[in-house]
Structure formats: C-alpha cells, structure tokens
Amino acid sequence: MGLENENSFLTKARQGNVKAFEELTSSYYIKVYNICYRMLNNPEDASEQSQETFIKAFKYIKDFKGNCSISTWLYRIATNVCLDYLRKNKKKKTVSLEQSSFEDIKIKDRLISDMPGPEKLAETNAQRIAVREALSKMNEKNRIIIVLRDIMGLSYDEISETLKAPIGTVKSRISRARSELRDLLCEDKEHLFTDYVK
C-alpha cells in the first residue's frame, strides 16, 4: 500500500469509514492474530482479542497521530489488549497447547507426506510444542518480548515503539526473556534438545 493510499484510507477511516479501515489494517490481521495467539495460547481467545484489537483501533483511530507506523500502533494495542485480558483472567485455566491448531495440522500433514523424514519432523514438532509450553509458563512481560522479537521478528526499534520503552530497556528485557525461556526449556524438555544442548 502506497503512502498516498494509506493517508487516504486513514482520513476516511477517521471519518468512520469501515471499508477504508479494513483496507488500511487487513494486511496486519494475521500478525495481530499471531501475537494474540502466542500470548493467549488459545485460538478462540486469540480470535476474540485480536478482533477486539481492531475494534479498539477503529474507535481510536482519530487519536492516531502517525508518529509511528500503523503496524507498530496495532501491535501496541494488541499487546495491551492481551496483557489486560490475561490480567483479568488470571484464574482462568489456559487451554492445553496440545490441541490442534492450523499449524499442527500442517505439521501432521507434513508428517504424513514424509517429506523431511517422519522422525525428524516429529522431533521438530515436539520441540515447537515444548517452546510453546515454555512460552505459556513465562512471565507475561517476558513472553511478549519473545513473541515480538524471536517469533514476529520485530527490530529493537519496533519493539521500543510498540512497548513505548527505551532501546536500553528493550535490550535488557530481551536478554532476560531469552534467559527465562532457555531455563524453562532446559529444565523440563532437555531430552528434546540433546543434539543442540550441551
């Protein structure tokens, strides 16, 4: 989307044009949904909260000054929505990561097709499930760092904008989050990573 188009859609969206808002934000649906999914570990909650993210964005798009990119702004809203949701539902039992997801199905399909070798794929799948389990156990503030940096691949600057935190803080939070993830994986799932760890 060109900058001119983005500005045009932004103007219309600020006037309450849903179509323009959708044109402006639809390319970020999947990214926002993934942030929510990684944070909430539940497809239903992820869908609900990512929609909530876009509804909030639509309501408050008049307040969007354009100081950052639309994507960063949306990620920030998604992060806050997820953290709020987790805070309000602390006692709610998180749904097991073992349930089928679209990716799981894909992996299962790949397992059936035997492309890279079924054993290897099964191991990789187990490792990924272990990572998600570790993520679910992580501190929420560390979890969002891993999601934004290692899963979403956001730069330090983007994370800084998203979390509204200085770069120095982002650096230390990334190292702290990775350390926590490593500890969790090495403690419980060391057997899965024998080829790589130690």
Add this chain to the structure above:
Amino acid sequence: MNFCKDNDKYISLYIDEMLNDKSKLDFLQHIEECSECAVKLNEASFFAELCQEEQDIQLPEDFSSSLHRRLLEVNVRDSKSKFGFSIYNKKFIASFSTAAILVISLLAYNLLPQMSSKKNETSLANEVAQVETARGADSFYGSTEDKSSTNATAAIAGNSASTYNAASAQSDSIVTAEDAQITEKFSEALPFVSNKTAKPSTDTLKQDKSASSSNKNESSKRKLLKDETAMFYSKSENQADFNNQQYFMNYVELNLKVSPEGIEIDDLRKIMNDVGAIELKSVTINSIVENTVVITVEAPVEPLKYIDYYLPLSIYSTLESSATKYELKLSTRTDIIKTDITNIYNELNNQKKYIYKEIEMALIKSEDASIFEAEKTKLTEEMNKIIAGKEMVTARIFFVDR
C-alpha cells in the same frame, strides 16, 4: 568487559547482531575461552532460531467477516451515540444551563407581580373592611345614636368584602345589588369616584331596564348584557393578573382643635382653598353632607365633625406649616394609609373593554352607541383619576374641642 557476569546480555546482543565490531571480537574471544558461556550461546541461538522458525498461524476462516460485522455494529452504535455524547458536551451543558436560568428568571419575573396582585386581591377586601371598621369605631360617631350609621358603614364594608370574595371565586352569582355595594365601596374608599360613575354600566342598564319595562325584547337583551357584565366582573380578577401596574389610594386622618365659635374651620377652608385642595364632604354629628368637588358648604345647623379633602401629597407635607401661619393646631391622627386599589382599576378597565365590545356590536348592528360612548368617557376619566391618585391623598380632618 565481564562477559561471564553479563553473558545473557552479550549473548542476546550477539545473536541479534547488536554488538559493535570490537565488542563482537572480544565476545567471540571470550566464548572460545569460556565453555560455560559457549554452551549458553549455543542454547540461546538454537532456541531463538527455533522461535524464528515458528510459522504464522493462519487466521480462523470467519475472522475477516466476523470482524467486519463487529466493526459495522460499532460504527452504527457510535453514530447513534454522537447525539448522546453531545448532551454531555460541556458547551452544550453551559448553553442549556444559561437558557434554563433565563427561562426561570423570566418565569419568576412574570410570576412575582401576579402573586403580589393575587395577594392584594384577597387582602384588599379585608383591608378595606378594616379601614371602614376603624372609621366606624372612631369617636366621631361616638354616641349611641350614631350606631345605626356605624353599622351601616360596617355592613357596606362587609358586603364589599363578600363581593370581592365572590369575584375572586369567579362566581357567576354576582347580582346587581352586590354591584351597587361595590359602587358604594368605591365612593367610600375612593372619594373622588362618584357613585354614578363607579358602576356606570350597571346604573345605565338599571335605567334602561326601568325605561323599557314595556319592551320585553329590549329587557331580555339588557338582562343578557347585565349577566355579561357580571361575568366580566368575575373575570376581572384573572385579567388583573396580567396587569403588573399597581395603583394606590392614600388616606390620612388629622385633628384640628376648634373653638366653640368654629373660626378655625373657616381658616382651614381658606388654607385648603389657597393650596388647591378639593373639599369632598363634610360630616355633621347626625348627618352626612356630600359636596362632590364643591368647596363651599352651607353653614351647618349641626356642628361639623370632620371634612374630607383631596390634595396632592406634596402639599399635604406642607399642610402643618401652613396651619401654623393661621395659628391653627393641626395634628396628625394617623400615618398615611396606603391601600392597593389595583383591583378597582382593573375592574374599571374590564368594564371599559366590555363597553368597547358593546360599541363595536352596536356599530355592526347600526344601533345607537351613544350610551356606551358616554360610559366609556366616564370610565376613562375615573381610571385617569386612579392613575393620578398615586400622588394624591385624602385627608379627613376631625374637629376636636379645644
């Protein structure tokens, strides 16, 4: 740099290629030397790579359509609530408050005089009755032989009060007799209003009625007019509510010490004549002699008890000093009593409106409207007198023995 102590930080920065060249070289050198940090780096790199390999999870099938529906709902709700929001807008609240205050102020402004007028309507009859009773109780009627006269005056006042009460209750049962009592009250409370002009329409109708007793149609027409007049009397209370102007009658009583020869009375008349005061009536011990707008009075057989004068307030204030010049001992008996006669004015005004209507009807029917024209002129004169009466006072001067 202590890489072992801060290995998490340097490992993370190394993985993300955030170290500068020198730091990177130093860190790599440390990793070659420190197996513990090397293992940590290996682990961190693997897990980071594993996370990066995570593929995007696809959106649920109905995500876009569901979101679209919800966005439309939100949009509609926001549009509806725009008006609701405006209610809470500070500017709107300020404007609304100002308007409300203005409306309340205007209502209060219009309401207060009405309340005052209503209050006066209900209290007027009582006030008049009190004044009349006070007069009746005064010693100038003194002896028992005057009791009939006193009772008559009190009865007039009482009847007037009952007439006013009936009028305020908008009773349709006001009759000619009561109208006549109102007329008497007019002449008593407002000396400059003559009996004939105080209720001209009624009197005229009475005359017409007697004159045309042989003509039943004319009689019934007059009766209808009379009923309508009564109706107007009853309505006058309400109409007075719309008239914010108030009218007052001023009344004061004085004592003048007189010798048995009564020369002081002549001197008083001279003074009053000089200042332009109008002598209304003089009262002897046993009778009332009325002299409407006539100054000279025939020498009374009976000694005079009092004389009423109608004079401007400004002259009244200089009356005592004028009396001193003639060595008259004039002293105030009461303060100036101010009586609200707005109702009387309003009644006259209503009569005038009624007369206007009758004139209009007569003109439409090509009938003679001269009777009504004459009544209109008289009413106008009386109303003008009431208007002018604000600055006038009726002074009743009692003659007491030296």
